[in-house]
Structures are given as structure tokens and as C-alpha cells.
Amino acid sequence: MRIAMIGTGYVGLVSGVCFSDFGHDVVCVDRDPAKIEMLEAGHVPIYEPGLEDLMVRNVEAGRLSFTGDLKAAVAGADAVFIAVGTPTRRGDGHADLTYVYAAAEEIAAALTGYAVIVTKSTVPVGTNRAVHDIIARVKGADEFGVASNPEFLREGAAIDDFMRPDRIVVGVESDRAAAVMEAVYRPLYLRDFPIVRTDLESAEMIKYAANAFLATKITFINEIAALCERVGADVKSVSKGMGMDKRIGDKFLHAGPGYGGSCFPKDTKALARIGQEHASPQSIVETVIAVNDGVKRRMLDKVLDLCGDSFNGKTVAVLGVTFKPNTDDMRDAPSLTIVPSMVGGGAKVRVVDPQGRKEGEALLPGVEWCDDAYCAAKDADAVVILTEWNEFRALDLSRLAKGMRTPCMADLRNIYHRRDVEAAGFKRYEAVGR
Structure with a gap:
């Protein structure tokens, strides 16, 4: 499989490196020339145990490369992952989707054949349908598919989380897109790691619901801790x-x-x-x-x-x-x-x-x-x-x-x-x- 990873932040870089370790041909894209230069020199811009060594090994094997040219990376790709930032928007607390939609527009112009556009970034419910609509303005329905594939990586243990996940969530609405995603994750599928196939909205909601629940557990025990001090x-x-x-x-x-x-x-x-x-x-x-x-x-x-x-x-x-x-x-x-x-x-x-x-x-x-x-x-x-x-x-x-x-x-x-x-x-x- 040929994969284009748009964004080399925490999620994009870890995912791109791990996909290449599966044996896929992965091209990671970033607008920042300094970051691309650093990555090509064999250095990662974040601290994540084991990531730099794994990256260098796959670059040397010819499965992983980096570029600032999105058009060249997307051309001929089977799957194009959007892994750009979705920071909290000032004023209303909503996720800022500016980078996601900009990436979708560029991807639409760069597609040369059928590919599945996969949102890896954490996005509000309805975002993947909006991505679909952006691409559909340029490409026909038989030229692309859309998938929601949220990440569940813990910083400090991201590689192990990617290689041995509790589950892989894939939101798709066509068997063709599902087949591409199954091929992308085939090494994990063969090892019986569970793949949850669902609709786009449910996949988007799973990510938010899971993180909110974990945050609730932390906050709950902190309130209990305050009471423990009193009693x-x-x-x-x-x-x-x-x-x-x-x-x-x-x-x-x-x-x-x-x-x-x-x-x-x-x-x-x-x-x-x-x-x-x-x-x-x-x-x-x-x-x-x-x-x-x-x-x-x-x-x-x-x-x-x-x-x-x-x-x-x-x-x-x-x-x-x-x-x-x-x-x-x-x-x-x-x-x-x-x-x-x-x-x-x-x-x-x-x-x-x-x-x-x-x-x-x-x-x-x-x-x-x-x-x-x-x-x-x-x-x-x-x-x-x-x-x-x-x-x-x-x-x-x-x-x-x-x-x-x-x-x-x-x-x-x-x-x-x-x-x-x-x-x-x-x-x-x-x-x-x-």
C-alpha cells in the first residue's frame, strides 16, 4: 500500500513511521521546511521513546520519506491520512478545523486515482462528511472514499499503543473504502487485534467519548482525594x-x-x-x-x-x-x-x-x-x-x-x-x- 500522511506532528509522525514498519510505502508531508530537513537528517522534533530509531530504520529500508510537496505525495496513493492540528478555537472552545479543511482542498486537487481520505485528527462529529463534500466538489463519487480513523496513542507509549492497540476504530460507508482500510491495518488484523467498523459519526464520537471518560476518572479520583484528606x-x-x-x-x-x-x-x-x-x-x-x-x-x-x-x-x-x-x-x-x-x-x-x-x-x-x-x-x-x-x-x-x-x-x-x-x-x- 502507498500511504500519504499529511502532517508530521505527534499523531502524523508516529502513525507514518509505524505504517512504514508494517511494510507500507509511506510519504509524510509537512509545510515546514525546517521540520522536513530535520526529519531527513534522521532526527525527530518530539520526544517519544523509540521513535527516532524506528524512523531511521524505515527510512534506510526505503519505506519512509518526507516532503513538503503534498501534490507529489498524494499522486498515486491508496490512502491519504489527514493528521493536522485541531487546536481549541479561541472564544468558543470548539476544535479549529481550518487545517483539516485546507488539507482536504489540497488533496482533492492532487488525487490522480481512487484513494481513501482518512481523518486521523481528532474532529467533531460531522467533520468527515464536510471533508467528503469538499472533495466531491472536485472529484466524482467513484474517485475517492472517506474514512474516520481516530488515534488512541498515549504520549510516552505511542509505538506500543500503535503496534498493540486495544482496538482500531474505522468509520466508513462503502465496502471499497473498508477494504482499503483493512489492507492498511492488515498486519494487526492478522494478529487478531479487534477492528471496529462503524459509521463516520460513531467513529468521531468514540474518540471524544473515550477521552472524556478517562478525564472523568482522573477528575473523580482527585475529588475523592480531597475528601480523603478531610476524613x-x-x-x-x-x-x-x-x-x-x-x-x-x-x-x-x-x-x-x-x-x-x-x-x-x-x-x-x-x-x-x-x-x-x-x-x-x-x-x-x-x-x-x-x-x-x-x-x-x-x-x-x-x-x-x-x-x-x-x-x-x-x-x-x-x-x-x-x-x-x-x-x-x-x-x-x-x-x-x-x-x-x-x-x-x-x-x-x-x-x-x-x-x-x-x-x-x-x-x-x-x-x-x-x-x-x-x-x-x-x-x-x-x-x-x-x-x-x-x-x-x-x-x-x-x-x-x-x-x-x-x-x-x-x-x-x-x-x-x-x-x-x-x-x-x-x-x-x-x-x-x-
Whole structure:
């Protein structure tokens, strides 16, 4: 199969590389010449474990290439994937579909034979029909098909998610388009990974509903964590007890500073907006959004309490600023709410993150970047764990405490136990829901 992947962002690049590893001939397209040059040189613009090595291997095998020429990439393709950004639109919370529709117009002009136009980007219900209409203005009905194929990739584990998916969702309305999609995913089909064939609208809704539900689980356990603090319960025990129920499951039941990243904030807002537009308010999702914002503020209050109710003149070490470990993504990370508030309150903030500095320097002005936790915590009044990188899970707590002016810790990811932290010399330890 010959595949054109329009967009080399997180979804497009991971998908294109993995499709080429299936044995397909893949051409990835991007308008940014600097990004194409970087990719051709064998470097990826994002941090995703294993992605660069897999990309280089498939380029060397002749199955993967990069170009800025969309027309050349689309000509002769069996499937053309749209994997461009759909950021939250300012003002109304809806997904901005400008890039999706622009790509559809260019694809329509470039098609040279039958191809399936596959929307990989996360888009509101009805978008694939709009893409169909755009192309139909240029091409006849027998010259193309349209499919909705949402992605379910976790940053930091994207390759494994692509190669061993829980399910592949394919929204199509013709057997011909379905046959193309089956051929695209044939290596997974042969290994009995489930492929869910449905209509366009259901495929679009599955993506939003799944992400909103996971965001709800995170927000639910964060509210339970706040209650645990008041009644003396331990949220980790509560989460474990809940998660052992197979109807609930143990994933996304870890209390912390709220969800962030490229998907949950954007998709929950978009789903809420879709509900409003169709006179079917998504009250639970709207509440999840509001509660998640409040969780971040509550975490800030924990740190403020450690600092004696004032950040002015205090030094705070922040361990981790990306929204989760094993990624350099800082989109809607809790750190973007918590750290600027500390700086604005007069704190001297030192930051260490294995991958966050590239984006963080522009997003977190006024902080000092350090190479390790011990450097960041030297003479500090508090240390705050915001992202649970493995590097922070086995720190020499005694060394950390001895280097601090006031050994206090806000463990906002619950990666340590109070007894261990206090035994190491910390005077105060604040966790979440414990």
C-alpha cells in the first residue's frame, strides 16, 4: 500500500513511521521546511521513546520519506491520512478545523486515482462528511472514499499503543473504502487485534467519548482525594480497592495535580461545545473541566502552605514540568498554572525536567533551570514533585533534605511514603489524598 500522511506532528509522525514498519510505502508531508530537513537528517522534533530509531530504520529500508510537496505525495496513493492540528478555537472552545479543511482542498486537487481520505485528527462529529463534500466538489463519487480513523496513542507509549492497540476504530460507508482500510491495518488484523467498523459519526464520537471518560476518572479520583484528606483516608488504598473491580479498572485512578496534555483538555472542551450546539448539554463533562481547573489551584495551595502562606523570598525546587513523564509535551500541563503563580508571588523557582526545558524555557519565564534535583533543591524552602519521571522515584532523600534550607516536600504524584520522607529528615510532607 502507498500511504500519504499529511502532517508530521505527534499523531502524523508516529502513525507514518509505524505504517512504514508494517511494510507500507509511506510519504509524510509537512509545510515546514525546517521540520522536513530535520526529519531527513534522521532526527525527530518530539520526544517519544523509540521513535527516532524506528524512523531511521524505515527510512534506510526505503519505506519512509518526507516532503513538503503534498501534490507529489498524494499522486498515486491508496490512502491519504489527514493528521493536522485541531487546536481549541479561541472564544468558543470548539476544535479549529481550518487545517483539516485546507488539507482536504489540497488533496482533492492532487488525487490522480481512487484513494481513501482518512481523518486521523481528532474532529467533531460531522467533520468527515464536510471533508467528503469538499472533495466531491472536485472529484466524482467513484474517485475517492472517506474514512474516520481516530488515534488512541498515549504520549510516552505511542509505538506500543500503535503496534498493540486495544482496538482500531474505522468509520466508513462503502465496502471499497473498508477494504482499503483493512489492507492498511492488515498486519494487526492478522494478529487478531479487534477492528471496529462503524459509521463516520460513531467513529468521531468514540474518540471524544473515550477521552472524556478517562478525564472523568482522573477528575473523580482527585475529588475523592480531597475528601480523603478531610476524613483521614488514604486515596492510594481507595484507588486500589476501586480498581480491583473489573467494572471500574485501575487505570486513570491516580490522584495528582489534574490532567493536561494535548488531548484531554482540548477534547473535553470540544465535546462540551458539541453538546451545546446540538441542545444536548454534557453536564458531566462541563463539570469535569471546571473541577480539573480547581484541582490545579488546590495543589498550589498545598505548596503555599508549606511556604508559610507566602512565596515572597522563598526558594522552591520543582521536579518535572511536562504534563506526564516520557514526553516533552507541556500543553496544558499543571506546571503552567502552578509555577507562574509561585514566580508571581515572589518565589525563586528552580526547575529540573529530563525533557521539558526545550518548550519550558519559553513557557515558564523567570525560572532557573537545573541539571538535577539536588542542584535545584540546594538551600530551597520546599521541593515540589509535579511530574513522576523515573529519575525522581528513587532520590537520595537524606541528601536532598540536608541540602535544603527548610526540608519540606509537596509530593503531588504520591510517589513516596510519609514515613520514608520524614525518616530522611524532612520536617513536612504533603501528598495528595493521604
